[in-house]
Amino acid sequence: MPREVIEIPSTIEYLTILDQDGGADPALEPELSDEFLLSLHRWMLLGRRFDERMLRLQRQGRIGTFAPVMGQEAANVGAAAALRQSDWMVVAFREAAGELMRGRTMEDLLLYYGGYNEGGTIPEGVNNLPTSIPVGSQALHAVGLAWGIKYRGKDDVAMVFFGDGATSQGDFHEALNFAGVYKVPTVFVCQNNQWAISVPRSRQTAALTLAQKGLAHGVPGIQVDGNDVLAVYVAAREAIERARAGEGATLIEAVTYRMSVHTTADDPKRYRTDEEVEVWRQRDPINRFQIYLRTKGLLDDEKLAGLEEDIDQQIREAVERAEKTMSEPVDPLVMFDHLYAESYPHLVDQRRELADALSDKES
Amino acid sequence: MPREVIEIPSTIEYLTILDQDGGADPALEPELSDEFLLSLHRWMLLGRRFDERMLRLQRQGRIGTFAPVMGQEAANVGAAAALRQSDWMVVAFREAAGELMRGRTMEDLLLYYGGYNEGGTIPEGVNNLPTSIPVGSQALHAVGLAWGIKYRGKDDVAMVFFGDGATSQGDFHEALNFAGVYKVPTVFVCQNNQWAISVPRSRQTAALTLAQKGLAHGVPGIQVDGNDVLAVYVAAREAIERARAGEGATLIEAVTYRMSVHTTADDPKRYRTDEEVEVWRQRDPINRFQIYLRTKGLLDDEKLAGLEEDIDQQIREAVERAEKTMSEPVDPLVMFDHLYAESYPHLVDQRRELADALSDKES
Amino acid sequence: MAKMTMVQALNLALTQEMAEDDRVIVLGEDVGRDGGVFRVTDGLFETYGESRALDTPLGEAGIVGMAIGMAIYGLRPVAEIQFSGFIYQAFHQIEQHAARIRWRSRGRFNVPMVIRAPFAAGVRALEHHSESREAYFAHTPGLKMVIPSGPRNARALLVSAIRDPDPVVFFEPKSIYRAFREEVPEDEEVMEIGKSVIAREGQDLTLISYGAMMRPTLAAADRLTEEDGVQAEVIDLLTLSPLDDTLFTTSVRKTGRAVIVHEAHRSFGPGAEIASRIMERSFWTLEAPIKRVTGYDVVVPFFAREQAYLPDVERVLSAARETLRA
Amino acid sequence: MAKMTMVQALNLALTQEMAEDDRVIVLGEDVGRDGGVFRVTDGLFETYGESRALDTPLGEAGIVGMAIGMAIYGLRPVAEIQFSGFIYQAFHQIEQHAARIRWRSRGRFNVPMVIRAPFAAGVRALEHHSESREAYFAHTPGLKMVIPSGPRNARALLVSAIRDPDPVVFFEPKSIYRAFREEVPEDEEVMEIGKSVIAREGQDLTLISYGAMMRPTLAAADRLTEEDGVQAEVIDLLTLSPLDDTLFTTSVRKTGRAVIVHEAHRSFGPGAEIASRIMERSFWTLEAPIKRVTGYDVVVPFFAREQAYLPDVERVLSAARETLRA
Ligand SMILES: Cc1ncc(C[n+]2csc(CCOP(=O)(O)OP(=O)(O)O)c2C)c(N)n1
Ligand SMILES: Cc1ncc(C[n+]2csc(CCOP(=O)(O)OP(=O)(O)O)c2C)c(N)n1
Ligand SMILES: [Mg+2]
Ligand SMILES: [Mg+2]
Secondary structure: OOOEEEOOOOOEEEEOOEOOOOOEOOOOOOOOOHHHHHHHHHHHHHHHHHHHHHHHHHHOOOOOOOOOOOOOHHHHHHHHOOOOOOOEEEOOOOOHHHHHHOOOOHHHHHHHHOOOHHHHOOOOOOOEOOOOOOOOOOHHHHHHHHHHHHHOOOOOOEEEEEEOHHHHOHHHHHHHHHHHHHOOOEEEEEEEOOEEOOEEHHHHOOOOOOHHHHHHHOOOEEEEEOOOHHHHHHHHHHHHHHHHOOOOOEEEEEEOOOOOOOOOOOOHHHOOOHHHHHHHHOOOHHHHHHHHHHHOOOOOHHHHHHHHHHHHHHHHHHHHHHHHHHHOOOOHHHHHOOOOOOOOHHHHHHHHHHHHHHHHHHO | OOOEEEOOOOOEEEEOOEOOOOOEOOOOOOOOOHHHHHHHHHHHHHHHHHHHHHHHHHHOOOOOOOOOOOOOHHHHHHHHOOOOOOOEEEOOOOOHHHHHHOOOOHHHHHHHHOOOHHHHOOOOOOOEOOOOOOOOOOHHHHHHHHHHHHHOOOOOOEEEEEEOHHHHOHHHHHHHHHHHHHOOOEEEEEEEOOEEOOEEHHHHOOOOOOHHHHHHHOOOEEEEEOOOHHHHHHHHHHHHHHHHOOOOOEEEEEEOOOOOOOOOOOOHHHOOOHHHHHHHHOOOHHHHHHHHHHHOOOOOHHHHHHHHHHHHHHHHHHHHHHHHHHHOOOOHHHHHOOOOOOOOHHHHHHHHHHHHHHHHHHO | OEEEOHHHHHHHHHHHHHHHOOOEEEEEOOOOOOOOOOOOOOOHHHHHOOOOEEEOOOOHHHHHHHHHHHHHHOOEEEEEOOOHHHHHHHHHHHHHHHOOHHHHOOOOOOOOOEEEEEEOOOOOOOOOOOOOOHHHHHOOOOOEEEOOOOHHHHHHHHHHHHHOOOOEEEEEEHHHOOOOOEEEOOOOOOOOOOOOEEEEOOOOEEEEEOHHHHHHHHHHHHHHHHHHOOOEEEEEOOEEEOOOHHHHHHHHHHHOOEEEEEEEEOOOOHHHHHHHHHHHHHHHHOOOOOEEEEEOOOOOOOHHHHHHHOOOHHHHHHHHHHHHHO | OEEEOHHHHHHHHHHHHHHHOOOEEEEEOOOOOOOOOOOOOOOHHHHHOOOOEEEOOOOHHHHHHHHHHHHHHOOEEEEEOOOHHHHHHHHHHHHHHHOOHHHHOOOOOOOOOEEEEEEOOOOOOOOOOOOOOHHHHHOOOOOEEEOOOOHHHHHHHHHHHHHOOOOEEEEEEHHHOOOOOEEEOOOOOOOOOOOOEEEEOOOOEEEEEOHHHHHHHHHHHHHHHHHHOOOEEEEEOOEEEOOOHHHHHHHHHHHOOEEEEEEEEOOOOHHHHHHHHHHHHHHHHOOOOOEEEEEOOOOOOOHHHHHHHOOOHHHHHHHHHHHHHO
16 A cells, blocks of 8 residues: 545635736626625725724824724725625724724724723624734634524624734634534635734745635635735625535635734834835725726716715714714723623722722812 | 636645555565564553553552553554654653653653652653643644754754644644744644544544644645554654754644543543444554564564563563552652742741641641 | 432533523533533433534633634523633633623623533542632633532522623532532522622631532531530632622621631632731721631642642641631 | 833843843744834844744744743743733643643753733723733742833843743833833843832831832822821832742831732732731731722723723822721
């Protein structure tokens, strides 16, 4: 008996639909309504403009540290757009564009990054989990949600977002493994933006692709051009269809780029070159999609200007509302809320202690 | 641009050399000295007999819970035999046969399972880490040892053992990933004995092989017949050669079977059939290798009887020594030893407290 | 009423809660077909099927992390960690998420999860199978930390824990899993989480303990009566967090003296908090320093020495007597 | 002597230790090329190369687990956890291995490792970036838990931690990373781990604190002198485990009164242990109940409310005055 090769399922495909100039591969181009295409664009643009606004607010000291989406709007929006209302979206911290699309409000995001716990609120009826900062940890929650979906015989899915760095975390692997074993409807979306703070993708893992990490767990993987909103959408839709059909989880690696800082506390000049950023600027997901829409006759300068104005207005109003809250005196006693369903004597005592300290200060 | 297939390194080979009747594939049979072959046999047999003895001692209440090796002697010994003295062996808890070969003493093992911390001692000059019970956690230590080896420019390797269940742990993946990134000389040896207590391999992961888990991290994997000591040895030797040559880590999946209980606290009848055990009994690694040795003229009934007697004697002496220690009054104050390099006031106080309590009791 | 061991009583709690509420899902390593390595989940697989007595792959972070998602979805997972010594593989999921999802989402989501784990020493087990680290969890806001001391309260507290809308870490003292039996009513019985009980009344001294250490503590109380004519009040904490300090501080206001008994390490252990609460709330009635009888600040030794590590009747007695003499 | 921030002082410690001893390896997320998110490891990559200022993949279990292996091999890894809020991903490696390898191997192997992590609140950061959970580590046998309070002791303690033959968890109060400067000698300076210091002498009251809370504590002591004519003795613990209880119990025997200040949660927090030690060792000289001024038992709120969560001069003052009145 010689050495035998074991046939393991090991195909990793790469999917891109739009070329760098916004031309679409006709064999792959999905049939989507104009309205849907325009909504993809709208949410991407909103994501970009909101990001820019947050950056200014942060530089002015009006909100705290946050993680810009800039450059990853297609990965955010393309994936989230494939979900329906009753599906679940499980985020890390770089999905503001997708979260907005799914019903988290700009006002809440501003409050969140402004240091208000109130900003963590998710509106009733919106099935998004709140921002999850510990890298990779949230992947397991999506598996649990998906397990519940399957247990209840529903055909919803749970989609979880995370970065390239997150694929090094043990939790990510345990999540893939559990999802594989239970064959639950989870869609894993890796936003491979090439960097985990200062650590480049090449130093994050010796694997050629991140998509192949699914293979370790019997979960199919696909790599997509993450700056191509159509490709991301199509890959997400396929994964969701598999999931709804009871065929289990998929790992999608969306190859994209973080065009801005890691967070506002970061200085990327320390670890990457302007040239690299410039290369990726050429692949800006919004530009590319705009050319496509223009070619299709769905967008022109005038329409764009109108849209920009709309978005600007929407953002301005959200900022005003958030700043109003932030300018009012904050009630520190709120820190005792929502720890448990009910309160307990030691917390009642400590709350009173704080109330007394506060009134001492006032007097 | 159509969907492209990305070529990822994804070959998983299966290696077996001895057939079920002890015949060797001439194309694959390694050239090994008679002496070496006999030593493989000797250590496997010692492992088996020591196991049997431990089981009896446990049933008699003379030692506590332990995890028998039975059935996995080839995986243990084949891999450990490929190491040289200066290499490192990092174990879990089912490697007694391999550990003995590497210089851990039977007496220490007996004391360890007899509840004596003294049994954790590793003789000076033996580069084995002590028994590590938290499943999968020890894999990272092997990566750290290997990192040190590389940093010091040595060509030693660190070999780590773990079970099929361990490949579900996050730590296992972090270890593979770190080993891949740093290209350090680590040899990962998975003893896939088909069961993690009551959970069968098929419910542990949806992956077809465990060897393919390396692919997620750019680490090559190979599956070997774990009941074939020659195959295990050859695979380990190859992995070690790669490692010494600076080519990094390898994951070896040794397909074997736990023929006995998980630990002496376990009742396998609750979750597996006698038929399954019987099938694997036919593949007993020691039998198979004995036929091979007989065919080669290296073993006959008489030699075997002599060897059995030798081993019996050796075990008897070790048991006697250990039982002597265990029959003497135990000094509880030893529990304060080896916590830190030096002691601290609170520990000195507590030690005195215990000493007083003990002398109260005596009086 | 049947006489039951703690294992049987816990099994009764699970069986009944699963019968009543299909949101209750038991999951963990070997909890399904095998019925749990201590048989606490015995029969659940047969009765409720593999999706409700769910064997998991070998990953504690996976178990707890997945259970968090299940709980958010509206289920009531009861996750078993095979031994508390391996709960650290999931500690991040517990600290970063289980304890915070309600708080983080401002009440939109909650995590009605129980994490059960056998803990503590005394069964001649291997390394990592004997620790008492309840303090880690009691110090973590957002968690509840419950430790029963006998079959009956184990059953009632586990039922309450399963119904609790927030995450409960439920540590089961494995040395008394089968050490004795108690009458356990077949009919539903619950006990309020966050409430301690007086296990024995007295007025001369307050002994405070929980879990397996209740037995040497109560035995010491008996000996104090017999040998010293002293009536010790004995308090069984049952919940460590939120800690019911009213009961024990009231007792100490009456007795003026307290001894705390636990097998967790002394330094930064549960006894420190209990002593501090007494001091803060009953300082002026204290007639002697509060004593802690505890495990030592060493890794729990292998089993040849574990009994020497553990507080026993003699150690409790001599601490009590010193306190009484002071 | 140069005036340095704590970040610079820590950097000096690392730079010098790495120069002296090629066994010292700094590793962690972004500690290499980026120089650490707080710049504590700035320049090490340039000076010592990528194998000694080692950027790791994103996995805390990986970092600590690998560092344990390096330490066993004979190196002296200094692992950075980017924020203490993410140390739980590695908690199992710390509890199950770092703390036990010497003990498990009966001294054959040891783990001369430092785990550095910025901790505690006050810098308007996101969730998980503000906790003070030193109690978890202080309660764990086999570990040492060190917390500096200023640039000079930070440098000296870090040098000692690196040379220590056992694992040291070294929590750096990030709110004072750059809040003030101190003279830090260029020449080697070490401080003994396990020893506290008197930061200010007095005889009326003992204030006990550590880390960033030393500042409001010292400020309160000044105000007590100015406004009340009271001389508070202030103790800076520096090491939480092994805890130097001689210094503070001696002080309390003199003053009869104590207030403990920390930003960790109160329940089952460090203050409980300190209060208990005082009670056990100085009960008869106590003239008032010991007070704890601490963070509340809630998850540290997002930054709009973090200052209200934190002990401040006013809270320390009023606790001190109550204690003095009692
Ligand atoms: C468990 C954990 N470790 C460390 C951090 C600190 N941290 C925040 S983001 C980040 C890098 C994340 O990289 P990646 O997963 O690629 O996501 P990206 O930020 O690029 O979107 C790190 C190290 C964290 N939040 N959680
Ligand atoms: C982290 C951890 N979780 C749980 C356990 C309890 N436990 C001990 S062995 C075992 C199964 C291990 O299976 P596998 O890795 O296949 O090794 P085997 O026992 O088959 O050799 C379990 C669950 C443990 N020791 N460590
Ligand atoms: Mg990234
Ligand atoms: Mg196994």
